[in-house]
Amino acid sequence: MAEIRVENVQKSFGSFTAVKGSTFTIEDGEFFVMLGPSGCGKTTTLRMIAGLELPTAGQILLGGEDVTFNRAAARDIAFVFQMFALYPHMNVRRNIGFPLVCQGMPRGEVRQRVEEAAKLLRIDHLLDRPVSGLAGGDRQRVALGRAIVRRPKAFLMDEPLGTLDTEFRDLMVRELRELHNRIHATTVYVTHDQLEAMSMADKIAVMNHGVIEQFGKPQEIYDRPATMFVADFLGSPPMNFLTFHGGLAAGDRLVRVNGAEVPVPEIREDHAPAQFALGIRPEHIVFDDRSKLRGAVFGSEYLGTTQIVAVETAHGSIKARLPSDRIVHPGETVGLAFRSERLSLFDRASGRAVRSALREGAAHG
Amino acid sequence: MPGLTQAHSVVAPSTASRRIAGALVIVYAIITMIPLLWIIATSFKTPPDSISYPPKVIFTPSLEGYVNLFTTRTRQTPEVIATLPPPTTWYDKLVRSRNMVIAGPSNVIPRFVNSIIIAFGSTFLAVFLGTLAAYGFSRFKVPLKDDLLFFILSTRMMPPIAVAIPIYLMYRELGLSDTKLGMILLYTAVNVSLAVWLLKGFIDEIPREYEEAAMIDGYTRLQAFRKAVLPQAATGIAATAIFCLIFAWNEYAFAVLLTSGTAQTMPPFIPFIIGEGGQDWPAVAAATTLFVIPIFVFTILLRKHLLRGITFGAVRK
Numbered sequence: 001m002a003e004i005r006v007e008n009v010q011k012s013f014g015s016f017t018a019v020k021g022s023t024f025t026i027e028d029g030e031f032f033v034m035l036g037p038s039g040c041g042k043t044t045t046l047r048m049i050a051g052l053e054l055p056t057a058g059q060i061l062l063g064g065e066d067v068t069f070n071r072a073a074a075r076d077i078a079f080v081f082q083m084f085a086l087y088p089h090m091n092v093r094r095n096i097g098f099p100l101v102c103q104g105m106p107r108g109e110v111r112q113r114v115e116e117a118a119k120l121l122r123i124d125h126l127l128d129r130p131v132s133g134l135a136g137g138d139r140q141r142v143a144l145g146r147a148i149v150r151r152p153k154a155f156l157m158d159e160p161l162g163t164l165d166t167e168f169r170d171l172m173v174r175e176l177r178e179l180h181n182r183i184h185a186t187t188v189y190v191t192h193d194q195l196e197a198m199s200m201a202d203k204i205a206v207m208n209h210g211v212i213e214q215f216g217k218p219q220e221i222y223d224r225p226a227t228m229f230v231a232d233f234l235g236s237p238p239m240n241f242l243t244f245h246g247g248l249a250a251g252d253r254l255v256r257v258n259g260a261e262v263p264v265p266e267i268r269e270d271h272a273p274a275q276f277a278l279g280i281r282p283e284h285i286v287f288d289d290r291s292k293l294r295g296a297v298f299g300s301e302y303l304g305t306t307q308i309v310a311v312e313t314a315h316g317s318i319k320a321r322l323p324s325d326r327i328v329h330p331g332e333t334v335g336l337a338f339r340s341e342r343l344s345l346f347d348r349a350s351g352r353a354v355r356s357a358l359r360e361g362a363a364h365g
Numbered sequence: 366m367p368g369l370t371q372a373h374s375v376v377a378p379s380t381a382s383r384r385i386a387g388a389l390v391i392v393y394a395i396i397t398m399i400p401l402l403w404i405i406a407t408s409f410k411t412p413p414d415s416i417s418y419p420p421k422v423i424f425t426p427s428l429e430g431y432v433n434l435f436t437t438r439t440r441q442t443p444e445v446i447a448t449l450p451p452p453t454t455w456y457d458k459l460v461r462s463r464n465m466v467i468a469g470p471s472n473v474i475p476r477f478v479n480s481i482i483i484a485f486g487s488t489f490l491a492v493f494l495g496t497l498a499a500y501g502f503s504r505f506k507v508p509l510k511d512d513l514l515f516f517i518l519s520t521r522m523m524p525p526i527a528v529a530i531p532i533y534l535m536y537r538e539l540g541l542s543d544t545k546l547g548m549i550l551l552y553t554a555v556n557v558s559l560a561v562w563l564l565k566g567f568i569d570e571i572p573r574e575y576e577e578a579a580m581i582d583g584y585t586r587l588q589a590f591r592k593a594v595l596p597q598a599a600t601g602i603a604a605t606a607i608f609c610l611i612f613a614w615n616e617y618a619f620a621v622l623l624t625s626g627t628a629q630t631m632p633p634f635i636p637f638i639i640g641e642g643g644q645d646w647p648a649v650a651a652a653t654t655l656f657v658i659p660i661f662v663f664t665i666l667l668r669k670h671l672l673r674g675i676t677f678g679a680v681r682k
Contacts (some may be wrong), residue, residue, distance in 0.1 A: 052577050073583045085574035089596040099582035150582070 002153040002186060003065030004049060009058030011044050018044040020210040026154075026203070029184040031177070033197040034067045036207035037233070042190045043158055047089070050079050050156050050187060063153055078147035080157040084139050086131040086146075092118075093127040096145040102178070103150075117149040120179070137168040144179070154186040161196060164190040173199055194234050198222070206230045224358055225344060228351040231279050237308055237319045240280045243348060244315075255345070258314060260292035263340035265357035271347065276354070279344035282308065285320035291335030297328050311336065401657070407650035415646040429463075430482060430647025432456045433640060434473055434655075438465040439526075439639070453624045472634065473652060480630040480661065482545055484613040487552035492602055494553070497559025502561070503568040504576075514565075517558045525555050526618045532623055543628045548620070552613040559612075560605050567601025568594065603670035607663065614660055631656050 004026040011019040019041040026032040034042040047053040050058055051072035060068045067075050078099070086095050093114055095099075100110045118124040121141040126134065131142060140160060147155050160176075161169045177200045180187060189198055197204050198218045205215045206229075214226040225231035231239040244257045248271040254261050257278060264278070283306075295313035307324045310317055311334060318336065322328075345354040378386070407415050409426040438460055444465065452458040460467050498517075502510060532551065533542075541547030571594055579589035595602075617632040624630060635652045638645050 046436075050577075050581060052581070071579045072577070073585070077581065079578060079581045081574040081578060083572055083574055085572065085578040087575065087593060087596070098579070102583035102588075146578075146582075215505070 004032075004154055004186060004188065005059075005061040006045070007059040007061070009045065009048060009055045009060060011041070011048060011053060012056045018210055019048070019055075022207075022212050024205055024212060024215050026186060026188060028186055031180050031187045031189065031200055031202045033189045033191060033201035033204045034207055035191060035194060035197040035204050036234075037192055040207040041210040042192075042207045042318075046158055046188060046190045049154075050077060051075050052079075072106060076150075076153045078150055078152040078155050080143050080147050080155065080160045082159040082162045084143040084163075086142055088130075088132055091128055091130050092123065092134070092142050092145075093158045095131055095142055096127075096149050099150045100148060110295035113272055114145075116146045118183075120148065121145050121175075124296045135168075136164045137172060140164060140168070140172055141175075144176075144281065147159075148179075148183065148185070152185075154188065157187065159191050160189075161191070161193075169196075176200060194236070197330050198234075206233060208233075223342070224297050224353070225279070226353050228277060228279070228346045229347075231344060231346070235281060237282055237321075239344070240282065240285075241277040241319045241346070242278050242280070242313075242315045242318075243275060245273065245275055247271060248276065248345070248354060257293065262293070262338065262343070264343045264345060265341055267345070268355040268357070271354065277346040277348050279346055280318070280338050281342065282319045282321040284339040284342045285318070285322075286323070286337050286339070287320075287326070287334045288337035290336045291337045293336045294333055295336060296332055297334060300328050404650045404653050408647055408654045410647050410650075411643060412640060412647055415650070427459075428456075429459060430645075430651040432459055433645050433648040434638065435471055436460070437468045437471050438463075438496040440465050452477045457603070464483045472629075476629055476631050476634040477655070479545060479548075479624075480614065480632075480656075483548045483552065483628070484610055487556060487613045488606055488609040490549065490553040491556035491560045492564075492606050494557050495564050495605065496595075496598065496602060498557075498561045499564035499568050500594065502565050504573060506586070513548055514562075517561050518670075520554075520558045529619065529622055532619070536623055543624050543626055545628045548624065548628055548630070551619060551623070552616060556609040558611055560609060563605045563608070564601055567598050568606075571597050576645055601668045603667040607667055610663060611660060 006025075007023050009019060009022050010017065022041075022045055034045060035272060036042045044053060047103055048055050049062075051067070051070060051074075054069060058068070059066060062075060062077070087098065090098070096117055097110045097114045100113060105113075112129070115124060118127055121144055123141045123145065126142075131139065134142065143160065147157075161172050164172060173196055180200075189197075189200065199217050203216065204218050204221050206213045206221060208229050213229045214221050221230060222234055225234065225239070228241065231241075242257050244255065246256055248255070248267050249271070250268055250270050252267040253263055253265075255264050255276070255278060256262075262278065282327060293313065295311040295318065298310040298312050298317065300310070301308040302324060305324060306321050307326070307328075309320045309328050311320060313336070320336070328334075342358070344358060345356060346352065347354060406422075406424075408430045409428070410421070410424050411427045411429050414421050414424045414427075436456070441464060443464060446461055446464065449466065452461050457467060486536075501507060502514060507513065536542045536547055536551075537549075542549070575597065576586070576589040577592040579593040580586065584592060615632060616630075620630045621633040624633065632653065635649055635656065636644075638648045638652060640648060
């Protein structure tokens with residue numbers, strides 16, 4: 001197992017730049033997820049770590065060794081593909097043993113290692129079956145088996161659950177995390193699914209347009225998004241934004257949103273008057289009749305323990321997550337209050353978060 | 366792939382329409398089989414039966430055509446034949462009954478061997494080169510890729526015989542006329558374009574993740590190609606090989622033009638099997654029958670691949 005360092009890595013395909021100067025470190029034994037919409041450069045970054053693409057600039061270090069231009073075979077990493085890439089002309093045993101046979105390991109040892117891996121993944125009863133007849137989840141386990149059997153320095157996974165149906169996917173998310181807890185392999189996992197990312201990752205990098213927008217623990221990214229993109233991409237429903245115009249000064253604890261004063265975490269930097277966005281997670285909204293921010297209930301979505309209530313306000317539609325026992329009527333006028341210590345502020349023009357007491361928590365936490 | 370189901374027709378055909386379709390297929394098969402059956406029947410007729418009018422459908426079978434195909438004979442007077450020792454084999458007897466004696470073997474076996482060497486040799490070369498080229502075109506950034514592919518295709522845009530005279534002159538200069546090597550090279554050149562195009566389609570269908578997985582697992586590009594791509598391209602390779610083989614096996618025009626002796630193949634040989642008083646039709650039919658068999662066997666052996674190969678890529682599993 002090893003640490004992976006990616007330094008200033010860039011990748012261009014002709015005039016299109018897929019990855020623009022990414023720098024991050026994945027620590028030994030960490031489960032690292034690259035999250036982003038399709039085309040954001042996450043898969044390209046992964047393929048560069050694997051050696052399937054060569055970076056246009058920058059360096060990739062694997063366990064301290066510069067492997068930027070090494071062949072894929074020379075990097076000692078395992079890759080799990082979205083479409084599994086199981087060889088249809090081989091049975092499960094030969095598929096799992098394939099990387100070991102590649103390395104010229106003696107047959108007896110291959111057999112033993114394959115059986116160990118299969119036992120770990122609970123597919124030892126399938127070893128002599130052809131891969132074509134397997135269910136999606138089992139195929140995924142075989143693909144994982146082929147990766148873990150080598151005991152490589154790192155696992156790279158490119159949306160490995162992308163083709164599974166929801167039921168299997170939830171199961172595999174748990175299994176993957178469990179597997180990681182047992183073998184502690186450095187893992188780089190690419191997905192566009194925030195739930196997968198949040199539930200599995202030790203660290204997440206959120207990518208957009210070839211740039212890493214934020215890098216950190218799942219909770220940190222969710223609670224203290226560094227950009228409006230991250231705030232919007234994570235969470236379902238996403239963060240609400242209330243746009244307002246005004247100046248901000250260090251030490252302010254209030255912002256004026258259309259005449260209503262909203263308490264916010266103490267602001268730490270001065271900003272000339274401009275457009276700002278107040279970011280509120282749906283679960284940080286409560287209905288409070290005293291509030292000056294008012295709106296009419298548009299409808300509600302029942303989710304069991306909670307419900308998502310859409311409220312039409314002068315600033316646009318706002319979604320609030322409320323306990324499902326709160327009865328709401330469409331058309332009802334309600335006042336909106338927020339949990340002030342959890343609010344984010346963004347500079348609308350740049351999309352960056354404004355430094356505040358909330359953001360300081362990030363640095364220390 | 367999970368999540369995608371196989372395509373199926375919306376309305377299942379009724380029993381009646383299935384029977385009609387089946388009957389039509391059988392009728393069509395019979396119509397197309399008649400010439401072949403007639404040839405096979407003719408190969409078992411005696412020369413007089415083969416040219417009798419009205420044609421004989423019911424006849425006494427004879428192996429004379431096959432004997433005549435494999436031997437050369439000379440006519441002798443009954444007196445001379447009477448002085449000879451009695452015939453030792455059934456074919457000696459058959460020939461003697463026509464007042465002839467066997468002078469030696471005919472050229473059919475060397476011609477048949479030529480056909481096999483040239484057709485299989487050129488098929489192997491065309492498919493081998495075609496697979497490598499198709500893989501290259503499919504996977505790598507080749508400068509002027511589209512132009513090169515078009516150029517390769519353009520070699521098929523006119524009938525190969527249109528360049529017969531330049532090739533004839535070229536072969537004469539190079540000493541390739543009437544050599545097996547010359548014929549193998551020629552058929553390879555004609556077939557390789559077909560092979561590249563067909564195989565490129567098949568290889569494009571194989572996800573590149575297979576090779577990438579193999580390369581990450583420790584193989585070089587070439588090993589990954591051999592272990593991961595080739596087994597999956599087997600279907601396409603088999604289908605391509607059959608198309609190439611059929612062309613090379615049946616090719617007539619170049620064979621007539623460029624071969625006359627040592628490298629002559631079966632197609633130019635068969636029509637000129639002459640018996641007494643003109644064409645020896647039973648022998649010609651016997652040669653044709655034997656000529657069909659290798660392709661027949663080869664196609665049956667690869668039938669499963671061929672069927673899958675022709676529809677390959679049409680339905681995503």
